[in-house]
Amino acid sequence: MTDLSRITCIEDLRRVAKRRVPRMFYDYADSGSWTESTYRANEDDFQKIKFRQRVAVNMEGRSTRSTMVGQEVAMPVAIAPTGLTGMQHADGEILAARAAKAFGIPFTLSTMSICSIEDVAEATGRHPFWFQLYVMKDRDFIERLIDRAKAANVTALQLTLDLQILGQRHKDIKNGLSAPPKPTLANLLDLATKPRWCWNMLQTPRRTFRNIAGHAKGVDDLSSLSSWTAQQFDPQLNWGDVEWIKKRWGGKLILKGILDADDARLAVDSGADALIVSNHGGRQLDGAPSSIAALPHIVDAVGQRIEVWMDGGVRSGQDVLRARALGARGTLIGRAFLYGLGAYGEAGVTRALQIIRNELDLSMAFCGRTQIDAVDRSILLPGSCPGAVG
Numbered sequence: 404m405t406d407l408s409r410i411t412c413i414e415d416l417r418r419v420a421k422r423r424v425p426r427m428f429y430d431y432a433d434s435g436s437w438t439e440s441t442y443r444a445n446e447d448d449f450q451k452i453k454f455r456q457r458v459a460v461n462m463e464g465r466s467t468r469s470t471m472v473g474q475e476v477a478m479p480v481a482i483a484p485t486g487l488t489g490m491q492h493a494d495g496e497i498l499a500a501r502a503a504k505a506f507g508i509p510f511t512l513s514t515m516s517i518c519s520i521e522d523v524a525e526a527t528g529r530h531p532f533w534f535q536l537y538v539m540k541d542r543d544f545i546e547r548l549i550d551r552a553k554a555a556n557v558t559a560l561q562l563t564l565d566l567q568i569l570g571q572r573h574k575d576i577k578n579g580l581s582a583p584p585k586p587t588l589a590n591l592l593d594l595a596t597k598p599r600w601c602w603n604m605l606q607t608p609r610r611t612f613r614n615i616a617g618h619a620k621g622v623d624d625l626s627s628l629s630s631w632t633a634q635q636f637d638p639q640l641n642w643g644d645v646e647w648i649k650k651r652w653g654g655k656l657i658l659k660g661i662l663d664a665d666d667a668r669l670a671v672d673s674g675a676d677a678l679i680v681s682n683h684g685g686r687q688l689d690g691a692p693s694s695i696a697a698l699p700h701i702v703d704a705v706g707q708r709i710e711v712w713m714d715g716g717v718r719s720g721q722d723v724l725r726a727r728a729l730g731a732r733g734t735l736i737g738r739a740f741l742y743g744l745g746a747y748g749e750a751g752v753t754r755a756l757q758i759i760r761n762e763l764d765l766s767m768a769f770c771g772r773t774q775i776d777a778v779d780r781s782i783l784l785p786g787s788c789p790g791a792v793g
């Protein structure tokens with residue numbers, strides 16, 4: 404058993420992940436598009452938001468429990484969908500799903516995962532999880548994915564709207580990102596310094612996009628897979644498709660990637676159950692505002708009519724508290740759990756969740772609140788919030 408008691412913050416996990424994960428996959432996680440200005444702003448803008456410290460308030464009987472689209476959660480945090488998670492650590496999606504299940508928060512599986520929908524369902528005893536859908540041009544494939552999600556006990560579908568086309572990340576191009584990595588000299592030299600990662604990867608058969616390989620027409624080997632995915636994201640995606648998917652799915656629908664109040668109103672009109680204020684972790688439009696700066700505008704526009712969540716830059720329980728104070732009923736974490744996974748596998752994801760919950764619980768108390776559901780903008784110092792408030 405690894406002793407993680409000296410791992411006390413998400414930054415500790417990031418440092419270990421950087422040592423243990425092959426460079427191309429670490430870089431894939433820890434980067435944003437172009438100049439990375441939006442990627443940096445996601446974290447930086449959180450730090451500008453200051454709390455009002457309150458004293459002599461009875462702090463006993465605290466609870467971070469809440470709900471997201473009606474589902475009980477141990478804290479208002481869900482694991483965000485991230486592609487290639489099974490390359491941060493062998494069987495990464497399964498390990499993260501197990502950690503989330505034990506902790507009592509939702510896990511979201513990406514369309515672009517290494518472990519398939521069926522792998523995760525089987526490995527978690529068919530515990531309910533969430534699935535994230537990218538709209539591909541091959542609509543038969545989408546219909547089958549939705550049916551597979553239903554069969555696997557997926558209870559909510561996150562439809563990602565901000566990736567019809569791809570932002571550019573310099574490092575991914577320079578590193579020649581691929582799953583599994585190609586046996587170039589540079590990759591082999593790097594892998595030689597990551598024996599733990601290699602050993603774990605050799606124990607699993609899951610080393611490529613298993614939601615797609617063998618399921619999409621004509622995709623049976625690695626080269627057909629990469630050319631298929633490269634031309635499958637649908638640039639024509641529009642609100643008509645959202646309506647079609649909502650009908651075809653028939654369950655809870657969450658729209659991911661909203662950054663503008665006008666789009667938020669269209670999301671409400673579409674009949675979705677929740678929307679996620681997100682800039683894809685700063686990986687798409689470089690120069691877009693941080694998610695936390697966009698959040699108050701969207702909450703003011705539609706917060707009475709739909710559950711508003713956010714993601715992007717959440718690295719601590721204090722960040723979860725800030726987002727909650729600004730009206731986000733839920734937050735999603737991407738890198739924070741990926742670093743834990745890359746560093747220590749399932750135990751690392753669990754450690755990331757423990758750290759965040761502990762920080763959330765104590766910070767909430769310092770602000771004079773004992774229940775997360777009682778947190779609102781009044782815990783923040785007016786004037787310290789980027790975006791609409793203050």
Ligand SMILES: Cc1cc2nc3c(=O)[nH]c(=O)nc-3n(C[C@H](O)[C@H](O)[C@H](O)COP(=O)(O)O)c2cc1C
Nearest residue numbers: 432483484485486513563683684714715716737738
């Ligand atoms: C490595 C990586 C892969 C991602 N892949 C996906 C994906 O497949 N689908 C998706 O909707 N979002 C994807 N995202 C975006 C995340 O769901 C989420 O919006 C973002 O990570 C939140 O920012 P944070 O990492 O700062 O927490 C990815 C993000 C990262 C870091």
